[in-house]
Amino acid sequence: MLPVGLPNFSPLIRPSFNSSCTDSKLAFSDTPSFTSQFYEAYTGVDKKVSALLRQIPWTHHLIILGQTKRPEEREFYLQLVAREKWSSRQLERQLKLALFERAVAQPPKVSAALRQAHPEAISALRDTYVLEFLGLPAGHSEADLHAGLLNRLREFLIELGRDFCFVGSEFPVQVGGRDFALDLLFFHRGLNCLVAIELEVGRFEPEYLGKLTFYVEALDRDVRKSHENPPIGVLLCASKDDEVVEYALSRTASPTLIAEYQTQLPDKALLQAKLHEFWLAGGSEDNT
CATH class of the missing domain: 3.40.1350.10 (Trna Endonuclease; Chain: A, domain 1)
Structure with missing residues (x-):
């Protein structure tokens, strides 16, 4: 059972899939563990982020949650997916290219x-x-x-x-x-x-x-x-x-x-290290 008091994202979390769907990622997305991960990531978000969540295809949510760590990084990619209308392949490319780390650092x-x-x-x-x-x-x-x-x-x-x-x-x-x-x-x-x-x-x-x-x-x-x-x-x-x-x-x-x-x-590990140094030095996190 999901924790009491969390925002109602049920329409987002449990989309209707064709029963013949065999995509392992989509199948995984309907499990309680992923549902809990989604709620944990987006509980308490402001109205701007909440609105973005409803604009993003479900496969994009899977990719973003699976490959990002910080709330501001998730919001960065949510905003860009909504603005740029990236396909899932294009989103994965930008994650691989460390676009968030480059944009901030x-x-x-x-x-x-x-x-x-x-x-x-x-x-x-x-x-x-x-x-x-x-x-x-x-x-x-x-x-x-x-x-x-x-x-x-x-x-x-x-x-x-x-x-x-x-x-x-x-x-x-x-x-x-x-x-x-x-x-x-x-x-x-x-x-x-x-x-x-x-x-x-x-x-x-x-x-x-x-x-x-x-x-x-x-x-x-x-x-x-x-x-x-x-x-x-x-x-x-x-x-x-x-x-x-x-x-x-x-x-x-x-x-x-x-x-x-x-x-x-680019070397994503190097960029992540530079970003860490940037934040330790007091750099702004609001560069999205």
Whole structure:
């Protein structure tokens, strides 16, 4: 029997399954032990989390409860599943990629202008994007990266986030009678703005920011429509030094982000250790 006084999650906990269902995970979910685990995890949650619980497919609950440890980690993934509409496979991928640990311990490196123009963009952008699905070799070129992203555009859009819409590749920009080409151009529906992405297969260098700023300004003056918010620029590099990035962004007046891409799965144990150190040092836990 379930403990007295717990919130009524019965409709969630005991969905009706076809009697012929043989999925071991679903079968396990209907056992008293899992029911108790669900109640223990979500007893006393606030209304926001309670509402999320009713939006999430049952298989996603199984995955989240089975692979998370902290309440804020569970809420983080509940929010993202509801927002991004991930499939169970996509959710398992993000858990494997330690998205929660990365989001908390490695927040996105953005300019003050971006924070001011798009304060909500912090939750829509990331410090690191994992592109293991491209299968790129260690010595890949920018052309390899660019072509790979176009060939696997669906996976790249999922990694970027649900509100990103592809606009074009090598998007033409004309300034002063000269022709330029922006690597990738997207539109973010939630932010209602264009997002320019420039690719660099090496380490971030401060001079790269000038080129990105130029493209963002050109988009703002010549491409942006009157009902849209100012565009954002994202520089996607193979690696970066956070101190160099901080210096480079400190005086720029352009809404920009310096991010890193990885072609291999991150070391989740290392990220969990960094997160533990972050919290011991007094870091905020509210970074979802």
